[in-house]
Amino acid sequence: MAFSLKACDKDSQARRGELQTAHGPIQTPVFMPVGTRGAVKGILPQHLCESGSSIILANTYHMLLRPGADIVERLGGLHKLMAWNGPILTDSGGYQVFSLSSLNRIGDDGVEFQSHLDGAKIYLDAKVATKVQNQLGADIIMAFDECTPYPCEQLRLERAVERTIRWAGICKESHSRADQLLFAIVQGGVDMDLRTFCSRELVGMDFPGYAIGGLSVGEGHEHMVNTIRHTAPLLPAEKPRYLMGVGMPQDILAAILCGIDMFDCVLPTRNGRNGYAFTFNGPMRLRNSKYIEDTGPVEQGCTCYCCRNYTRAAVRHFCIVGEMLGPILLSIHNIHYYHSLLASARLHIEQGDFGPWARAEIERYLQSGYNQALKVENEQ
Amino acid sequence: MAFSLKACDKDSQARRGELQTAHGPIQTPVFMPVGTRGAVKGILPQHLCESGSSIILANTYHMLLRPGADIVERLGGLHKLMAWNGPILTDSGGYQVFSLSSLNRIGDDGVEFQSHLDGAKIYLDAKVATKVQNQLGADIIMAFDECTPYPCEQLRLERAVERTIRWAGICKESHSRADQLLFAIVQGGVDMDLRTFCSRELVGMDFPGYAIGGLSVGEGHEHMVNTIRHTAPLLPAEKPRYLMGVGMPQDILAAILCGIDMFDCVLPTRNGRNGYAFTFNGPMRLRNSKYIEDTGPVEQGCTCYCCRNYTRAAVRHFCIVGEMLGPILLSIHNIHYYHSLLASARLHIEQGDFGPWARAEIERYLQSGYNQALKVENEQ
Numbered sequence: 001m002a003f004s005l006k007a008c009d010k011d012s013q014a015r016r017g018e019l020q021t022a023h024g025p026i027q028t029p030v031f032m033p034v035g036t037r038g039a040v041k042g043i044l045p046q047h048l049c050e051s052g053s054s055i056i057l058a059n060t061y062h063m064l065l066r067p068g069a070d071i072v073e074r075l076g077g078l079h080k081l082m083a084w085n086g087p088i089l090t091d092s093g094g095y096q097v098f099s100l101s102s103l104n105r106i107g108d109d110g111v112e113f114q115s116h117l118d119g120a121k122i123y124l125d126a127k128v129a130t131k132v133q134n135q136l137g138a139d140i141i142m143a144f145d146e147c148t149p150y151p152c153e154q155l156r157l158e159r160a161v162e163r164t165i166r167w168a169g170i171c172k173e174s175h176s177r178a179d180q181l182l183f184a185i186v187q188g189g190v191d192m193d194l195r196t197f198c199s200r201e202l203v204g205m206d207f208p209g210y211a212i213g214g215l216s217v218g219e220g221h222e223h224m225v226n227t228i229r230h231t232a233p234l235l236p237a238e239k240p241r242y243l244m245g246v247g248m249p250q251d252i253l254a255a256i257l258c259g260i261d262m263f264d265c266v267l268p269t270r271n272g273r274n275g276y277a278f279t280f281n282g283p284m285r286l287r288n289s290k291y292i293e294d295t296g297p298v299e300q301g302c303t304c305y306c307c308r309n310y311t312r313a314a315v316r317h318f319c320i321v322g323e324m325l326g327p328i329l330l331s332i333h334n335i336h337y338y339h340s341l342l343a344s345a346r347l348h349i350e351q352g353d354f355g356p357w358a359r360a361e362i363e364r365y366l367q368s369g370y371n372q373a374l375k376v377e378n379e380q
Numbered sequence: 381m382a383f384s385l386k387a388c389d390k391d392s393q394a395r396r397g398e399l400q401t402a403h404g405p406i407q408t409p410v411f412m413p414v415g416t417r418g419a420v421k422g423i424l425p426q427h428l429c430e431s432g433s434s435i436i437l438a439n440t441y442h443m444l445l446r447p448g449a450d451i452v453e454r455l456g457g458l459h460k461l462m463a464w465n466g467p468i469l470t471d472s473g474g475y476q477v478f479s480l481s482s483l484n485r486i487g488d489d490g491v492e493f494q495s496h497l498d499g500a501k502i503y504l505d506a507k508v509a510t511k512v513q514n515q516l517g518a519d520i521i522m523a524f525d526e527c528t529p530y531p532c533e534q535l536r537l538e539r540a541v542e543r544t545i546r547w548a549g550i551c552k553e554s555h556s557r558a559d560q561l562l563f564a565i566v567q568g569g570v571d572m573d574l575r576t577f578c579s580r581e582l583v584g585m586d587f588p589g590y591a592i593g594g595l596s597v598g599e600g601h602e603h604m605v606n607t608i609r610h611t612a613p614l615l616p617a618e619k620p621r622y623l624m625g626v627g628m629p630q631d632i633l634a635a636i637l638c639g640i641d642m643f644d645c646v647l648p649t650r651n652g653r654n655g656y657a658f659t660f661n662g663p664m665r666l667r668n669s670k671y672i673e674d675t676g677p678v679e680q681g682c683t684c685y686c687c688r689n690y691t692r693a694a695v696r697h698f699c700i701v702g703e704m705l706g707p708i709l710l711s712i713h714n715i716h717y718y719h720s721l722l723a724s725a726r727l728h729i730e731q732g733d734f735g736p737w738a739r740a741e742i743e744r745y746l747q748s749g750y751n752q753a754l755k756v757e758n759e760q
Binding site for chain 2: 037038039041042044045046062066067071074075076080081082083292293295305309310311313314317318320321323324325327328
């Protein structure tokens, strides 16, 4: 088995696991920085490593448009292109097709859409999405799914679930590389019956891992957590569970409580580029004039490159004058912050006190004004 | 003495020296990357070190406008702000005042100008420029000068030289920190008599180092080299000589032949941001479609972070899709390239074959089309 559990929390569903991939093991729960177009924005692999990244994500949709799957394959695959010799996960492209592109036609077989870059017509279905991900060569690849918005009409939601299930079967059949783990994605919006149906169907097909998709699209924290709490136990305990595109620190902790193992989100890098720092004492807007003469590090006690070397005043200065170094340093710090959060979660699960620790942390996060301060959307 | 000569070339004026500063020694001839606003654009100090940077430059004009000299001083000086514990040089602000700002009034005493950012009125004279540089705290500071454009009316040129000489005296008198070396700047455009006059007057005042300013402003390679060849021997052999804002690899080698020791230029970083790489085989425009599937490094045999880890195809991809990593990687490579060029120059001076080597290299550069490919101006 690729996945093994090392510890389970006694008063929650939280699990501490290890996932084996062709490029090494991953300790879960894990956060995966997003390298949409083959690069985690502004961060060199050296700093990703140093910040604690063990697996990074790339977006199939973006790599398919530029430079193209054939080219990535001929260049030796994503690992070579990204100069990242650790594990990589690619999504299926479904989310971006439905959110970024102009859709020409959605059928039961697949989707024809126009590139958001140059309007070029592209056809994607389960078979093509799988072939493309085989070419990109990530360690974990995702089944092609139909991601629905929130709110969503019941009929559309049902049809999306049906297609997602059928497409998952086609992906499994056409998947051709033994060194890649193919995960299926559970859809169904916030409809618990549909989530149950979708989960059971996909579990019956026996994938090496399962994702919960279609969340963090506007449904809000409570709906999201309810859906995760409902869906996670429907997925096999012995397989890794991945919550796609989530999210805020409190969302991640809440999802770990429900038994989720893997996360990705653009929040640390996007907020970094916009001058925001995540800290354990709440969010900081570094452009704020109160930091003009602040000689402390962004976060006291933090061991990231930014905090070891720069003052808040310096980071503020770089953000204010528009120097790349501001976004670069804050992205490094924020990625380090997310990895520290997940490292703490892993430690508390091992220690057996994750439940009370996580609940207290979530409360603290909710009160620290993260949601208000960081008004951002997901970019997947 | 802060400066000591280690070797002199036998058939040119080239020198191999060592300059002691409060933050350590510098091996000359040396190239100084430009950190205009307190950061070498896109490059962390860690990568500057790794690329061979031993001293970096910051612009007084920019730091004076934001965050302000008082604030930099209270933050502990430029070294702290920039997270750079090696030597730093600040220019006098003169070049930027005359090239970037709206001038309200130039008098014999000083200059009133408007910030190019918000139109705020600022007054700068020799005393203020020196005080500001004392506050910034660089290891080497520059006397306030009047930098003339090319071409320039004779009367204006003469007046600028007179002022530059008078202001240099005031700078010397008001300079208050023993840990900072104050260099004077020779002006005079391409008028050899004025260069002679200015050099003699400044040398009489006994500065620890001398710069040649007002070149690389449109006069062309031949005028530039003639002016350097004329001026350098007028400066004391036992003091470091700094050619400001120059330049292209062939210009640097030509200037070393004339006895110049120090250089700064934005070309490596600016061209990096624009997708150009400097290589010993000529310039490369990485956006060119011929690199789409090129799996070689930007420069074969180069040991920089970019060339050790990324293919030309990957760097091209990042440049094409607008990922920060493209400019970052090319800036790292280009800085490394400049330092390698200067390291070779130092080695050849030590070996005693600098003259023939440099002349052959200059010829090679001129034929490789650098000037045509890299249509860029100086940003100082």
